[in-house]
């Protein structure tokens with residue numbers, strides 16, 4: 001049971017472990033840049049690597065990322081939700097600018113403790129990426145994301161979704177929304 005559970009591990013920490021040897025130099029390099037030991041290979045490759053290595057599925061994912069506002073102010077708290085027509089086991093979620101910079105900060109609620117964890121994918125150390133720690137099957141997962149104070153412009157959430165041990169998508173994106181200082185309301 002314990003071994004089976006371990007073999008099924010799809011946690012953040014295991015992202016990238018399968019290729020650690022192959023990219024040891026690279027990883028060491030990055031650990032250097034991230035002394036807190038964030039699992040940076042999954043950030044860099046945006047991929048939940050595990051053995052046996054599988055390519056992401058390129059079909060339209062049976063998942064969606066919902067945001068509820070078209071325009072928010074800098075520093076606004078933005079609800080965001082992952083929905084599945086099929087259950088999923090794992091995910092990574094982050095917000096990117098039009099330049100592809102990972103921005104903002106996920107804020108955990110009490111109910112999130114032990115279920116999800118935060119990562120620093122950008123060098124800003126702002127807890128800009130959230131991923132699962134629980135490997136149960138789920139169809140809905142909600143989050144709160146704090147918009148950056150120093151960016152105005154378009155934001156898109158993107159996610160890697162792990163269906164199970166052999167199937168994952170990394171082409172899931174939300175509809176774009178804007179961060180704007182002057183919001184009429």
Ligand SMILES: *[C@@H]1O[C@H](CO)[C@@H](O)[C@H](O)[C@H]1NC(C)=O
Nearest residue numbers: 036038118119120125126127
């Ligand atoms: C992310 O960066 C912040 C600021 O440097 C640090 O306090 C935090 O421990 C880091 N978190 C992780 C998971 O690496």
Ligand SMILES: *[C@@H]1O[C@H](CO)[C@@H](O)[C@H](O)[C@H]1NC(C)=O
Nearest residue numbers: 086087163164165166167168
């Ligand atoms: C993974 O999910 C797909 C699609 O639902 C299914 O066909 C496949 O049998 C599953 N594989 C495993 C190892 O559970």
